Amino acid sequence: MPVLNNACRLRIGRYSEPGGIYLLTTITDQRRPVFNDFHLGRLVVNQLRHAHDEGVVNSIAWVVMPDHCHWLVELRHKSVSELMCRIKSRSSVAVNHASQSNGRLWQKGYYDRALRHEEDLKAAARYIIRNPIRAQLATRIGDYPLWDACWF
Structure with missing residues (x-):
């Protein structure tokens, strides 16, 4: 029996559907704190917003944390895997261009969790945006520059 690596294991049983709510997490390669550089973090933010503006998702x-990104979305078009491939690819190109490098930005794979519509989306959003406070990067969420939520 072949041994599966984590990237493959993450894909087993994965199913996505338009209208579904998903909590997505992707981690930088080797957990490098690439986005300690605010300008590089904004390049990821631009890709998240671009997907929203194009109607691919409802963000x-x-x-965007120094070494990972959490994103709570309602899927509109494309599958979760197509969405994540797009975001990771486009943000990698932008970050590599800006930092004049050509290395891998993101780890292979990503984590996703489908939320049921009856789950408290505001609680999930609060959990996401409080990450910088839990990581002691800010004392108030307003002090951290790389976040957004539709209710705040």
Whole structure:
């Protein structure tokens, strides 16, 4: 029996559907704190907003941490895997261009969790945007520059 690596294991049983709510997490390669550089973090933010503006997703909340990104979305078009491939690819190109490098930005794979519509989306959004406070990067969420949520 072949051994599966984590990237493959994450894909087993994955199913996405338009209108579904998903909590998505992707981590930088080797957990490098790339987004300690605010300008590089904004390049990821631009890609999240671009997907929202194009109608691919309805962004509910997101935060870009130094070494990972959480994104709560309602899927409109495309599958979760197509969405994540697009975001990771486009943000990698932008970050590599800006930092004059050509290395891998993101780890292979990503984490996703489908939320039921009856779950408290505001609680999930609060959990996401409080990441910088839990990580002691800010004392108030308003002090951290790389986040947004549709209710705040």
